[in-house]
Amino acid sequence: MKKKFILLLFMPFLLLGCNPAPNSSDAQTSSAPESTRWRLDEQYYTTTDAGFERVSYADVIMPKINNNGTFITYVYSVGCSVCASFEPIFREYLETNNIKAYAVSINEVISVGGDLKKASSYAPYVSLFKGGKINTTLSPTKAEHTEHFKSVTGFGEWLTTYIIINGE
Numbered sequence: 676m677k678k679k680f681i682l683l684l685f686m687p688f689l690l691l692g693c694n695p696a697p698n699s700s701d702a703q704t705s706s707a708p709e710s711t712r713w714r715l716d717e718q719y720y721t722t723t724d725a726g727f728e729r730v731s732y733a734d735v736i737m738p739k740i741n742n743n744g745t746f747i748t749y750v751y752s753v754g755c756s757v758c759a760s761f762e763p764i765f766r767e768y769l770e771t772n773n774i775k776a777y778a779v780s781i782n783e784v785i786s787v788g789g790d791l792k793k794a795s796s797y798a799p800y801v802s803l804f805k806g807g808k809i810n811t812t813l814s815p816t817k818a819e820h821t822e823h824f825k826s827v828t829g830f831g832e833w834l835t836t837y838i839i840i841n842g843e
Contacts, residue, residue, distance in 0.1 A: 712839050713805055715774070716745045720841045725773045726766050732779040733787050743807035747776035747838075750784055752798035757815060761799045761824050768827050772840050799824065803837055811837055 714720075727749055730736065739746060749765055751758040769776055781798045801813040813820050813833055823833040834840075 727776040749778045750800040
């Protein structure tokens with residue numbers, strides 16, 4: 676009974692993610708993907724520093740966007756229970772497949788602005804950049820994405836819809 680009560684208590688977070696800015700006027704961007712899969716920039720296929728690195732949005736991500744980079748960004752919120760559940764899944768997938776990605780705080784994204792802010796009203800959120808533009812996103816607010824946050828296999832199914840993994 677106690678477990679059911681706890682589950683019911685956290686259900687809204689599990690379904691919607693964490694939202695540090697509920698009154699944000701920015702709408703989520705449309706994320707219609709291109710029909711073909713693509714490769715990340717070569718430096719993101721690695722055996723030495725696979726996983727994700729927490730970085731500054733302004734100092735690391737914005738320059739990569741401005742240089743038309745093709746990479747993965749994970750937006751998280753400190754204290755978010757859904758983020759805490761998803762991070763080990765995300766990390767395991769990246770490490771198993773020798774991929775490097777970046778993690779940025781939603782609070783910094785909100786304060787700096789730009790395309791990622793328009794796409795990131797909630798956390799956790801995964802954005803796939805292609806040529807410096809958001810090509811598609813994995814969002815906790817989309818019902819069809821919910822399963823992809825729950826397991827390494829589920830996340831991998833979503834990611835490989837868009838990204839070519841080394842060895843393919």
